Amino acid sequence: MHVQVVVFGGGSFGTAMACALASQKSQLNVTLLLRDPYVCKGINEQHVNTRYLKEYVLPSNVVATTSATEAIQGAQYAIHAVPVQHSRAFLKSIADILPPDVPIISVSKGLEMGTGKMMSEVIPDALGRRQPAAFLSGPSFAKEMMDLRPTGVVAASKDKKLAREMQCLFASPYLRVNITTDVTGVEICGALKNVLALAAGIVEGLDLGNNAMAALVAQGCAEIRWLAEKMGAKSATVSGLSGLGDIMLTCYGSLSRNRSVGVRLGRGDALADILASSSQVAEGVATAGVVVSLARTYRVSLPVLTAVAQVLDGALSPKEAVFEIMNLPQIEES
Numbered sequence: 001m002h003v004q005v006v007v008f009g010g011g012s013f014g015t016a017m018a019c020a021l022a023s024q025k026s027q028l029n030v031t032l033l034l035r036d037p038y039v040c041k042g043i044n045e046q047h048v049n050t051r052y053l054k055e056y057v058l059p060s061n062v063v064a065t066t067s068a069t070e071a072i073q074g075a076q077y078a079i080h081a082v083p084v085q086h087s088r089a090f091l092k093s094i095a096d097i098l099p100p101d102v103p104i105i106s107v108s109k110g111l112e113m114g115t116g117k118m119m120s121e122v123i124p125d126a127l128g129r130r131q132p133a134a135f136l137s138g139p140s141f142a143k144e145m146m147d148l149r150p151t152g153v154v155a156a157s158k159d160k161k162l163a164r165e166m167q168c169l170f171a172s173p174y175l176r177v178n179i180t181t182d183v184t185g186v187e188i189c190g191a192l193k194n195v196l197a198l199a200a201g202i203v204e205g206l207d208l209g210n211n212a213m214a215a216l217v218a219q220g221c222a223e224i225r226w227l228a229e230k231m232g233a234k235s236a237t238v239s240g241l242s243g244l245g246d247i248m249l250t251c252y253g254s255l256s257r258n259r260s261v262g263v264r265l266g267r268g269d270a271l272a273d274i275l276a277s278s279s280q281v282a283e284g285v286a287t288a289g290v291v292v293s294l295a296r297t298y299r300v301s302l303p304v305l306t307a308v309a310q311v312l313d314g315a316l317s318p319k320e321a322v323f324e325i326m327n328l329p330q331i332e333e334s
């Protein structure tokens with residue numbers, strides 16, 4: 001059967017998602033909805049995204065347009081790969097064009113500044129209605145997916161039938177897709193692991209060694225578990241692909257943008273300079289501030305995750321943050 005998919009956002013992950021679908025399923029047509037006409041031209045004429053992952057040739061069943069009407073026309077699924085902080089405005093702009101029965105599959109990982117909301121809350125807020133939705137997350141660097149390296153993700157939806165449809169849509173010899181109904185767990189783990197990856201990068205940048213890194217990641221995992229479970233996440237989700245799986249990838253994987261920002265902070269670079277030198281999003285930077293208010297709301301102590309926010313807003317230097325954490329009262333494990 002001929003299936004048409006629209007991808008919102010043609011950055012690294014939007015491009016990787018488009019290719020993961022189109023290269024494995026020739027009966028699928030994928031349209032990337034972008035903002036830059038020159039990037040569209042490159043995709044349509046040379047089959048190359050000239051801004052992101054430019055070393056790869058894209059399948060010919062991936063096309064691009066700047067017209068939302070054209071991109072959405074006839075689409076059975078919409079993959080959302082716009083950074084979280086821009087998602088509300090973007091979704092509002094297409095609310096009248098997107099048919100209410102087209103499922104949105106969000107791959108964006110983060111929490112909205114100001115509201116503290118997850119994508120599962122931003123989507124209905126922005127569209128002004130309940131849209132069928134699923135949330136795809138897990139350890140999945142865009143570049144490794146482009147290289148067809150084996151990858152495992154989880155698709156979360158309150159609608160189990162839609163989650164199963166995600167398995168049929170995305171599964172391939174290179175991509176395994178687990179399913180769950182635990183949307184909160186998958187979304188909060190995907191957002192918090194970016195903040196922990198910033199901390200892991202800081203430890204790397206300060207050259208604190210393997211002992212410190214392992215202790216930090218273990219403490220961060222505990223903090224993510226404490227908060228996620230208070231928010232209603234299942235423990236299986238926290239120890240699954242979108243939790244532990246993505247924590248390990250992002251904290252230890254050199255391809256992580258969040259970890260790279262942390263490394264530079266640890267080496268003494270200023271946040272403004274780091275952000276100005278990259279065209280790619282590191283969602284953890286915005287999410288860190290939201291975590292501080294979540295810690296307050298859910299009355300849970302998150303020393304590592306909240307220290308990241310303090311380093312980002314300049315209240316603590318990376319070295320001071322480490323000193324503060326090392327001098328916290330000794331505790332019993334929980």
Ligand SMILES: NC(=O)c1ccc[n+]([C@@H]2O[C@H](COP(=O)([O-])OP(=O)(O)OC[C@H]3O[C@@H](n4cnc5c(N)ncnc54)[C@H](O)[C@@H]3O)[C@@H](O)[C@H]2O)c1
Nearest residue numbers: 009010011012013014081086107108109140141142280281
């Ligand atoms: N890159 C990865 O390996 C990866 C893997 C899994 C999930 N993700 C998640 O996917 C989301 C997108 O990440 P990415 O890696 O593609 O980021 P990116 O920085 O590579 O690209 C971001 C894309 O969003 C577009 N964009 C930015 N502001 C926009 C706006 N106001 N309206 C419309 N489009 C806008 C940009 O033009 C660009 O195409 C993030 O939430 C990220 O956490 C990324």
Ligand SMILES: O=P(O)(O)OC[C@H](O)CO
Nearest residue numbers: 138139140141256257258
């Ligand atoms: O490069 P990062 O740090 O945004 O991480 C990318 C993905 O979320 C890894 O699963």
